[in-house]
Each structure stands twice: as C-alpha cells, then as structure tokens.
Amino acid sequence: MKIKKLLNRRTFLKGSLAGSAAAVSLSRSPEAKAATFEGYPDSMGVLVDLSRCVGCRSCEAACNEEQQLPLPEKPFNDFSVFDELHHGQKRRTDETRYTVVNRYEVPGLDHPLFHKVQCNHCQEPACLTSCFVNAYTKTPEGAVIYDPKVCVGCRTCMVACPFYIPTFRYSSAFQPRIMKCIFCYDTRLKEGKPPACVEACPQEALTFGRRQEMIRVGRQRIRENQGRYVDHIYGEHEAGGTAWMYLSPVEFEEAGFDTSVPKEPILNYVKDFLSIVPMVLTIWPALFAGIHLLATRKDGIKKQQQTEGEAEK
Amino acid sequence: MRCTFMAALSIMALMAIGALYPNQTFALDADDAPESVEIESLAELYQPVSFDHALHVEMADCVECHHHTTGQQPVDPNCLRCHAQSTETESISCEACHSAKRFYPEDLKERNQPELYHIDKPGLKGAYHLNCLGCHQQQGGPTGCQDCHALTKRGEQLFKVSIVPAENESGHDTHQ
Numbered sequence: 199m200k201i202k203k204l205l206n207r208r209t210f211l212k213g214s215l216a217g218s219a220a221a222v223s224l225s226r227s228p229e230a231k232a233a234t235f236e237g238y239p240d241s242m243g244v245l246v247d248l249s250r251c252v253g254c255r256s257c258e259a260a261c262n263e264e265q266q267l268p269l270p271e272k273p274f275n276d277f278s279v280f281d282e283l284h285h286g287q288k289r290r291t292d293e294t295r296y297t298v299v300n301r302y303e304v305p306g307l308d309h310p311l312f313h314k315v316q317c318n319h320c321q322e323p324a325c326l327t328s329c330f331v332n333a334y335t336k337t338p339e340g341a342v343i344y345d346p347k348v349c350v351g352c353r354t355c356m357v358a359c360p361f362y363i364p365t366f367r368y369s370s371a372f373q374p375r376i377m378k379c380i381f382c383y384d385t386r387l388k389e390g391k392p393p394a395c396v397e398a399c400p401q402e403a404l405t406f407g408r409r410q411e412m413i414r415v416g417r418q419r420i421r422e423n424q425g426r427y428v429d430h431i432y433g434e435h436e437a438g439g440t441a442w443m444y445l446s447p448v449e450f451e452e453a454g455f456d457t458s459v460p461k462e463p464i465l466n467y468v469k470d471f472l473s474i475v476p477m478v479l480t481i482w483p484a485l486f487a488g489i490h491l492l493a494t495r496k497d498g499i500k501k502q503q504q505t506e507g508e509a510e511k
Numbered sequence: 512m513r514c515t516f517m518a519a520l521s522i523m524a525l526m527a528i529g530a531l532y533p534n535q536t537f538a539l540d541a542d543d544a545p546e547s548v549e550i551e552s553l554a555e556l557y558q559p560v561s562f563d564h565a566l567h568v569e570m571a572d573c574v575e576c577h578h579h580t581t582g583q584q585p586v587d588p589n590c591l592r593c594h595a596q597s598t599e600t601e602s603i604s605c606e607a608c609h610s611a612k613r614f615y616p617e618d619l620k621e622r623n624q625p626e627l628y629h630i631d632k633p634g635l636k637g638a639y640h641l642n643c644l645g646c647h648q649q650q651g652g653p654t655g656c657q658d659c660h661a662l663t664k665r666g667e668q669l670f671k672v673s674i675v676p677a678e679n680e681s682g683h684d685t686h687q
Contacts, residue, residue: 250641252644254656255670259669259670259671260669262671263669269671269674270671270674271674271676271677272674272676273670273671273672273673273674273676274669274670274671275656275662275670275672276676278676309648390615390616390619391614391615391616392613392614392615396614397613397614399637400636400637400639400640400656401637401640401641401644402613402633402634402636402637402638402640402641405614405631406614407614407619407622408619408623411622411623411630414630415630415631418630418631419631422589
C-alpha cells in the first residue's frame, strides 16, 4: 500500500517536473537490468535429495574442517543432536557451523527424513541487495561470498535473508563478522572442485554440477521414480531461484521447509521503492527549498513593503 | 588387408552367435564371481570393507547390483528400453562405470553431453552406499556406518570423536 502511494507520487513527479526526468532515467536503468537478470549461465548448484540422506552428519564434519570452524560441543558421530531444541526450534546455522542436518519425523513414513540446512546461494540474494556497503558478492560460479573488511556490522543481511542463514559472530568483541556458508568458494569452488560437504556425502544425497544441469537431473529423478518424489524442485523458483535446490518424498512443509518464501527475488519487493530513493534525495531538497522560497517570498515582499510604508510615514 | 578381412569375419561370426542366443551367450553366472572383494579404493576416513561376494550371490541375482553389465537382462522396464539386448560388458567392476572422482571437473565434463542419458549416474562412493544401504534396510542387513567399516585415525579426527559432550544428555546413538 505504501509502495503504491509512493509510486503514484513518483508518476506525479515524473509528469510534473522536467528536472526529474534525468534522475528517473538514471534510477531506472539498473532496475531494468535487475528485472532481466536470470543468473550467471554457467553457475554451479547442488541438488539435495531428502530421500537419500541418512543423517550421518559427514557433511557437517567436513564443513567444520574445511572452513576451520571452532570445535563443536558434541562430536560429529553423536546423533543426540537431532533431539536438541533451542527455544523450541531445531538446530540452526551459527558462527560455529555453516551447515546443520535436522531430523523430521513425518507421519505415514516408517523412517525419519533429514533436511540439510546451509546458505542456498540465491541467484539474486536478498543479503547482497540489502547490504549498503556491498560486502556481499555473487560470483559467476554461483557462490554468495562475504567480505568482512568492508562490513560495518549492521546485520541487515540477517534480517533480509528469507532462509535465516547469515549469523553474527557475537563471541568475538574485536573481530565481529557475519558467518555463513560460502560454497567453499576460496578453497574449492574457484578451482572447479565440489564443496567439502558434497564430497563427504556417502549417499550422494548432494549432487553438484551446473545449476541448469541440476534442474535436469532433478526432473529426471522425479519422472523416472514415479510416486517417490513430490513433483517440485524447491529452490528452482523460490526466492527467485537458488543454487542449492531440494527434492523431497513428502510435501516440503513436512520436512521443515518454508513454502511461503515468494517465487521471485526478495529484491523485487523493494526495487520500486529503492529506485526512487536517489530521486527523492536529489530532487526533493531542491524542490521543497524552492517551494519554501516561493511561499515565503510574498511574505518577505509584504514585510519589506510594510517596513518601507512605515518608513514613509 | 587379410587381417581386416579375418577380423570382420570373426566379428560377423560373433554377431551371428549373439543373434542366436540374445540373452545368454555372454552372460556371466554366479560361478564366475569372486569369493570376496576388498573394497579399499576409497578408504580414507573408514577402513576398507571386506565384501563377502559369495554370500551376496546367494541372496541376489547379479543384475540387482551389476545392472546390465553381466549380460543378465535387467528387470526395471526403464532399463529395458535400451538394455534388453545388452551383453556382458568389458569390465563389470563398479569403478569401471562409477567415477571415484565424482563431481571433479573431468567427471562433470564427461556428463556434459546433450545426448547423454545417464546424467544422474552416481559416483563410486554413492553407488556403493545407495546400492548396499537400500537393500540392507529392506533385508535387515547392517546399516550403521561402523557396522561395515571402522573409522580410521583420520576419520576419528574429522568426526572429532575425542570430544566429550559437556552435559550428560542421554542421546541414543542409532548409528553405532
């Protein structure tokens, strides 16, 4: 509603002010680019198959070592972690773990399902677009990486992410930073190697390859195993498409997925609003200063006339 | 010239035999199988698996693990679309088809052919576990990680097994 109002105001301003034309055209060009951006063509992705995962936690162990994260509280072959609840919720990624596997008991299934959580590496990441110092980069390989050197610690990305992935290193007063999965970009992806978790998975529950290829593989798996999967690849369109995608044998809500995540980039919800911000910032001060001057000019003239009149008397 | 002629003749002879016995001639049977196989090409975090092949031959047909490669006719109608007439392949070992270096550039490059059907063929580690574990779950075979292979020193290091949880929570370990 608010956005609509602003839009109306924008159209009004566009029509009535010659000066705004330049600003509008400037602000529109990046917007148009974002609307047609379909992701890097050769970017990589991972297809996670919930029906294959047995919850062995090898991916968690491999991630911890590869990313040199702090030691966990429990060893990685301790499966009591699946019973843990923190504030009534299952385990989440945090500064000590970029990925976690959670167990879901699904009614009607004779075995539990395991749902691996990590950064989904969106095609158009909300964390990236929400960051006002550009600490995030979406690399052509598909990774969403983070530069702690420019980060100011505002944590807007944590609010923006539809999957609640970026976490903050509160434990360090001198080196606070965002902690999140980076697709093993520095050490593996850049060199064409699969991320550590993928290589560690014994069940090939994680399949790595070009994102486009992963969608083909997912479709084939659904088609050739009739009835064994829900006919949907979670992440193909969610949040505008993600590099990490999921196949599930049951409805995705039942395995802890948020199915209310919109099918378009989060950016689209704020793009219209954000595109008029530069215009507002450059034109409004001048415009209203002008109006103010015009409005007060009469008063000024009146005052002058009055004082002149008084002087004549 | 003479050589090529002879070669062509022998190929034709082989094809004629193949046409006479489409499904059996080149099929291996259980007697050809090894008694046991040491699966150690991937052993790093876990010790090698000593696979009792003779035991498994009693429980399953070759085709159930070796797909179409032994020359037995596959059961899955999807496989039959192409492999109804397939004969024994040059090698029937798992690693001949399932890459030990799955997801590495060479493996991905090999799959990057538009006409390729088997785009979803698992790597060696995936093939073992998907094949073994699926059946073991159904047939009541061992399913815990260390039921088949014990952790190596390197494995213990990766899984951080030396960590003792602070609280005394009684978490049951289903995989041990």
